[in-house]
Amino acid sequence: xxxxxxxxxxxxxxxxxxxxxxxxxxxxxxxxxxxxxxxxxxxxxxxxxxxxxxxxxxxxxxxxxxxxxxxxxxxxxxxxxxxxxxxxxxxxxxxxxxxxxxxxxxxxxxxxxxxxxxxxxxxxxxxxxxxxxxxxxxxxxxxxxxxxxxxxxxxxxxxxxxxxxxxxxxxxxxxxxxxxxxxxxxxxxxxxxxxxxxxxxxxxxxxxxxxxxxxxxxxxxxxxxxxxxxxxxxxxxxxxxxxxxxxxxxxxxxxxxxxxxxxxxxxxxxxxxxxxxxxxxxxxxxxxxxxxxxxxxxxxxxxxxxxxxxxxxxxxxxxxxxxxxxxxxxxxxxxxxxxxxxxxxxxxxxxxxxxxxxxxxxxxxxxxxxxxxxxxxxxxxxxxxxxxxxxxxxxxxxxxxxxxxxxxxxxxxxxxxxxxxxxxxxxxxxxxxxxxxxxxxxxxxxxxxxxxxxxxxxxxxxxxxxxxxxxxxxxxxxxxxxxxxxxxxxxxxxxxxxxxxxxxxxxxxxxxxxxxxxxx
Numbered sequence: 001x002x003x004x005x006x007x008x009x010x011x012x013x014x015x016x017x018x019x020x021x022x023x024x025x026x027x028x029x030x031x032x033x034x035x036x037x038x039x040x041x042x043x044x045x046x047x048x049x050x051x052x053x054x055x056x057x058x059x060x061x062x063x064x065x066x067x068x069x070x071x072x073x074x075x076x077x078x079x080x081x082x083x084x085x086x087x088x089x090x091x092x093x094x095x096x097x098x099x100x101x102x103x104x105x106x107x108x109x110x111x112x113x114x115x116x117x118x119x120x121x122x123x124x125x126x127x128x129x130x131x132x133x134x135x136x137x138x139x140x141x142x143x144x145x146x147x148x149x150x151x152x153x154x155x156x157x158x159x160x161x162x163x164x165x166x167x168x169x170x171x172x173x174x175x176x177x178x179x180x181x182x183x184x185x186x187x188x189x190x191x192x193x194x195x196x197x198x199x200x201x202x203x204x205x206x207x208x209x210x211x212x213x214x215x216x217x218x219x220x221x222x223x224x225x226x227x228x229x230x231x232x233x234x235x236x237x238x239x240x241x242x243x244x245x246x247x248x249x250x251x252x253x254x255x256x257x258x259x260x261x262x263x264x265x266x267x268x269x270x271x272x273x274x275x276x277x278x279x280x281x282x283x284x285x286x287x288x289x290x291x292x293x294x295x296x297x298x299x300x301x302x303x304x305x306x307x308x309x310x311x312x313x314x315x316x317x318x319x320x321x322x323x324x325x326x327x328x329x330x331x332x333x334x335x336x337x338x339x340x341x342x343x344x345x346x347x348x349x350x351x352x353x354x355x356x357x358x359x360x361x362x363x364x365x366x367x368x369x370x371x372x373x374x375x376x377x378x379x380x381x382x383x384x385x386x387x388x389x390x391x392x393x394x395x396x397x398x399x400x401x402x403x404x405x406x407x408x409x410x411x412x413x414x415x416x417x418x419x420x421x422x423x424x425x426x427x428x429x430x431x432x433x434x435x436x437x438x439x440x441x442x443x444x445x446x447x448x449x450x451x452x453x454x455x456x457x458x459x460x461x462x463x464x465x466x467x468x469x470x471x472x473x474x475x476x477x478x479x480x481x482x483x484x485x486x487x488x489x490x491x492x493x494x495x496x497x498x499x500x501x502x503x504x505x506x507x508x509x510x511x512x513x514x515x516x517x518x519x520x
Contacts, residue, residue: 068099283301315339
């Protein structure tokens with residue numbers, strides 16, 4: 001699991017590292033080696049307009065550290081024998097020695113790499129940009145303040161019009177500045193990664209993000225309160241599957257969902273809970289729809305809603321609860337929500353339950369975990385802010401809400417932002433557009449309650465609501481990528497089936513030894 005750094009934390013790390021371990025030139029060399037390796041892989045996959053030796057690679061370099069990384073990566077590519085025609089377009093006048101990139105530019109011409117000063121050779125520079133099969137952008141980084149100025153802004157606009165594959169060094173130039181932004185197909189991000197790139201309003205600019213490890217010392221950024229889990233972390237987050245597990249030890253999930261016209265949401269939430277591996281999913285549905293749902297849900301038990309005290313008694317027999325998918329906001333939902341909030345069981349609130357949360361008066365004093373799963377619009381309404389505020393900085397909106405409700409707030413967007421009370425946070429980089437399908441969120445909510453039920457019943461060490469929300473988001477994104485590669489577009493029911501395989505594999509990776517050994 002990687003620490004995720006704010007812009008200020010990234011700048012502080014750069015400054016501290018530059019004064020130790022050989023200075024900034026050593027950092028540039030380590031970054032260049034990692035970037036050159038990844039660039040070579042990208043070049044080998046690009047279908048260019050001819051043989052390798054006739055393809056053009058153009059680097060755009062500012063005078064700072066990102067420019068130095070881009071130019072050094074070109075040099076390392078050449079030193080490793082790459083035969084592409086390489087050009088460096090400089091957004092500064094070379095030979096003045098007033099920036100890290102200038103020292104690197106002086107080393108390129110002896111290797112047959114063309115150097116162009118954009119201010120003095122504008123037409124040739126623009127031709128090098130427009131004709132490149134690969135554009136490597138190192139115009140500005142975390143040290144830049146404000147919108148890009150000329151000539152960097154003009155070069156970014158030219159690069160965004162070009163047909164070549166666009167690669168950003170560390171962060172796309174102009175990201176978060178309010179002006180022109182380099183639109184990357186891929187970003188070679190020096191680890192530890194920067195949280196700015198994963199904000200929903202900005203995520204698309206970075207394209208596919210590749211981490212460049214080994215530039216900073218091990219443990220760099222470990223003080224951050226925000227972390228980026230990756231697929232390899234999933235087995236360490238989900239409840240473990242014991243060889244002698246039984247239905248009871250895998251937990252029961254109680255689900256309140258569905259209304260007339262939205263029975264599919266209830267069905268998909270149940271399927272998500274089953275995919276999580278819980279022992280039993282039990283759905284409580286409105287009287288007018290429960291029979292229809294009972295005929296279509298084979299993997300869970302369906303019953304009609306009873307009186308409030310009956311529902312409270314039913315909930316007490318479960319291990320985790322979910323309310324909201326396709327639920328509607330009419331009676332008895334508001335009163336039932338208040339009863340569920342009074343339970344001492346893990347509770348997930350999704351969709352319509354989030355819309356009703358504002359009707360609950362007074363401060364919540366739950367001891368058991370509470371997880372809210374809003375999309376950006378729902379979070380904006382809960383927090384009373386414009387949706388743009390959520391898209392621009394999810395943590396700034398979610399953290400106060402997490403403290404207010406004593407809840408984990410799991411913001412579902414192009415990346416999933418998870419804020420726990422006290423400031424701890426996770427960001428899961430989904431970046432899989434095929435997941436934008438009706439019912440996807442219902443499956444996610446069911447998956448999460450199923451994981452909570454399993455942890456409470458059979459693996460209490462893993463009953464960490466923020467970590468389980470991160471696990472659900474990781475598995476959800478992984479299932480989406482797998483299905484997109486195999487099926488193209490797909491439905492939410494396909495998603496639930498794929499999740500069962502992913503969760504089972506992760507749960508089995510760290511099998512517990514049973515309390516007693518079974519005889520052969």
